[in-house]
Amino acid sequence: MRLGMRRLKRCQLRLLLTCFSALLVIGYWENIDNAFVSHVMSFSYRYLVNSFSFINATLRVSPEDALKYSDRRYLINHEKKCLNEDVLLLLFVKSSSEHFDRRQAIRSTWGNETYIEAKLGIRIRVLFALGLHPNPEHRRTLTTRLLFEDQKYQDLIQQDFIDSFHNLTLKLLLQLAWKETFCPYAQFLMSADDDVFVHVPNMIRYLQLYGRGDHKDLWVGRVHRGSPPIRDKYSKYYVSRDLYPWLAYPDYTPGSGYVLSRDVASRIYRASLSLNASFHIDDVFLGICAKVAEVAPKNHMFFSGEGKAPQHHCIYEQMMTSHGHVNDIYDLWKDAELKSTETESTSPGLMWKIYCTIMKVRLLCLPLLSNTYPCKAAFVHQDL
Template sequence: MSFSYRYLLNSFTFINASFRVNPEDAIKYSNRRYLINHERKCDEKDVLLLLFVKSSSENFERRRAIRSTWGNETYVERTLGVTIRVLFALGLHPEPAYRSKLKMQLFSEDQRYYDLIQQDFIDTFHNLTLKLLLQLGWKETYCRHAQFLMSADDDVFVHIHNLIHYLQGIGRSNSKDLWMGRVHRGSPPVRDKESKYYVSRDMYPWLAYPDYTPGSGYVLSRDVATRIYKASLTINPSFHIDDVFLGICAKVMDIAPKNHLFFSGEGKAPYHRCIYNQMMTSHGHVSDIREMWTRVTEAEVGQMPSGLIWRLYCTVMKVRLLCVPFISNTYPCKAAFF
């Protein structure tokens, strides 16, 4: 939700004073030991996009589905002519007994695919900021030359064709100062103690968060990723909501997010060709990633019709799909008219 008082009452000048820590304290959070790493993953390649997928160690099937669909590096290079690198960011399973069993399974998986990056923190909701620091730190250390960084959850479908075409267009003009996703403006902290998003007034006493993009999916240009990483080394990383922490770091560096209408909200995108034409991400895919991939690639191969009649038809269909109250929480109604 967007709240007008965010612009009236919150200047966010408090961030500099209230969230700053000395670099020695901040580095304790970000300088985690790698349990699985691939330091040369980006070597000797002109990488357009480094795509980090946040995954839990036990989500083997989700990772397999992503590798065989939108996260297939070979497919992207063959069909779109660009190099991307897809990695899965992992921590340690919270249950010690299960953790030891998963260790061998993860080793076997990584020996086959060479795409897991794991650090020694417990992988829980309250440690998602550590997983964000893993991604920022890894890019800065091992893949600094990648033009863009994307972070996505492993239940998100990325329309990789549309995303690559969009990023290529930006790269030909000006690929700086980009932070793109579904922007939350003026969101207030959740004070309900039963919610996993609960934040106490001691931790964050103010009325609203700085603008931020949900952690389900967003894109940073190379320069923005570097600046946010540097800011993260001066900000108290014990704040556990990772996407808000990203917003706080960005605010310190005076970076503002750009809203893209076809980055998903909480729901899945409607199954319709008129949606696929502009889709960037769709959220909430656990068992149907392959089905969605088949649908969008068939639409891609078949080439979307063009012309005035088709555009009018798609506008009508998108209004029906996106503008009915309480039916769709994927893209906003105004996306129907773009």
């Protein structure tokens, strides 16, 4: 009798635990789905199916509808900024009207065209892509300041769309269209955010090494593969199933920083003129256009994506981009510039390589310490 009661109590306890667990799963299913299940499904979809043939059939629009997004009026423009000039790199920085200090910091550091040409003998062009401030009252005040700023520096490109997260695709189209129309001879196009540090000396060396070939088929950055659409309605990255019903995005590089060769930029731009640009996540839209244009991204370990790189001399040797820099950009440029000068004057010896390997292992390989460059980057030396 007692044995039977014990068994009954155990069964009741198991039943209660099962019901409680089921309730927890039901209650938190959306979070579980967003955080884990959707990633597993999308990753499987990307590597098991990986055709994305639906893009051509489903996301295409008429040329007239496409023009609604790409044919925006220029409010500030510089049509002759790099026309018919020997420009290695056209570097577009996505900025906002009120970010005067960020633009000035970039002009004074890694975006200083005059310094780059004098120091490295390479011609680049740095421009800032802008829309209109969302607040009409602020917009009127900012317009005067922007015109004064542009009169002094002549490096702003502004179109008449509201500058917001949901219009980032319009800012992407601005860059592609401007490159195609006003700077067709630039060998490479780079897009970066205004809180990103670009190690321009390293970037130029990398592009020059790549340019020993035919300058073609380059799309390089931090590649995201098998990323799922975010279905959490409270996220700014939310994408409805009506807009994008599939399990995974095509491979893409984060909008914080990536580089396209001239031919790839043109092919992606032409593809964008036939696709639904109401898709508001610009880097994913770039990936969609690239898939249509049959272009695949190349992953580079020292593009940081959304992460912020550790500040250390051994990191600066190979750094391409680092995200999340505003107040520290001057100090970072000073250190990176110094390291670049040392590298040019002396070849690193064996002891320095061993030291840097140890330091990079400590900075990049310890769990939860870094979310930028992968651990295997610690064992790469001068592989720009």
